[in-house]
Amino acid sequence: MNSKIYSALFILILFGGWLIFGDGFGIERTDQKAISPCQEPLTYQLADIDSRFDITQKQLAKIMDEVEQLWESAINKDLINLSPDGEVALNLVYSEEQKQTDAERQFSDRITAKEQQVSTVEREYKRLSKRYEESEEDVRQTLDKYNSKISAYNQLAKEWDGREATSKVIAKFKTLEQEISALEVSLKQKKQKLSSLREQTNAKTERLNNLIKEHNSLIAEYNSRFSKPRKFDQGRFVKHGDNQAINIYQFGNRAQLKTVLAHEVGHALGLDHVDNPKSIMHNMMAEQNMANLQLTNEDISALKKQCDM
The missing domain is CATH 3.40.390.10 (Collagenase (Catalytic Domain))
Structure with a gap:
């Protein structure tokens, strides 16, 4: 992020x-x-x-x-x-x-309400952040599987380059192709999900930062008006x-x-x-x-x- x-x-x-x-x-x-x-x-x-x-x-x-x-x-x-x-x-x-x-009590209530907002959004941010990290790890693992299958396919193709493949080898090629194709689809979907979570998490982060700024601004105003x-x-x-x-x-x-x-x-x-x-x-x-x-x-x-x- x-x-x-x-x-x-x-x-x-x-x-x-x-x-x-x-x-x-x-x-x-x-x-x-x-x-x-x-x-x-x-x-x-x-x-x-x-x-x-x-x-x-x-x-x-x-x-x-x-x-x-x-x-x-x-x-x-x-x-x-x-x-x-x-x-x-x-x-x-x-x-x-x-x-x-x-006036001091009412202003203090405003700060308390803002603190509650911050706490709520912070919890939402943490949940989104956790989901993002889990999704990121899922993409990484799927990508590793995809690269492993590609490597296996290339290795098999190298071994049978210039030779007539047996039916067993041909079947293995088809299986690898199907697995690679399925992983490509899965990887695309998971990357889309990760991208969506990234946008949501960044938006939530921006919201949280704005609330914290508002909270800090309220405290500064409170101290200016009531701390003497x-x-x-x-x-x-x-x-x-x-x-x-x-x-x-x-x-x-x-x-x-x-x-x-x-x-x-x-x-x-x-x-x-x-x-x-x-x-x-x-x-x-x-x-x-x-x-x-x-x-x-x-x-x-x-x-x-x-x-x-």
Whole structure:
């Protein structure tokens, strides 16, 4: 074959934004400890949920229920409840950061789809390549048989040159001629098949190389658009007088949303940031085990201190 795969798949470099929870509070914090959440449960309501987030109120309520259980099980007290007129408004605010996150996810999906295309065509190429090699070997073996028969015929003709051949020799000549004729037909057919496979394989190679170029181009564009670190708030608890709200600005998946909600609920309960990077109340989303979110000792200690336990 004339063509070869000459492009290499690049490694997709996903950007790592600096995801911070925010400082946790808005302008005022003066009466944060006026009523302890351990004395009277904090109530919240599902308020403004931007429709551009791919989540329903029912799904959001379920995640918040998990967040409630996370905090309440730590001290075995009722701390926060959903209520139609709850004092804390829970808002999902579609921010520029979320717009960027969605664009990054969609672009990443395009790269994944292209990778799948590459894998599919690569498998097809390998199958065609194998068939081509087998066909090439078949032509080679048939050609060897053909040349062997021609050699045998010429050798017999040389031996009986100028002599009157016997009926047995004549029959041998006819047999060799028939075999040579059959091999000529077979060889022609096999060469045609080989030529067709060569064209198919080269076309598939070209298709594969083009897909790899497209894949590499997508990765280059992805890295250009999304690889630069960004620092932004994912959520914030704000309190202005009697008005309280948990605003969520950005999340990539359900686990991230739960982590951000758990953090901001902690602020709503009156907790500050803690130093342990694995803690829910740490100011950065980095080392928390979001797949199995749990309070750390620092989180629990902060909550017990807030509840005077």
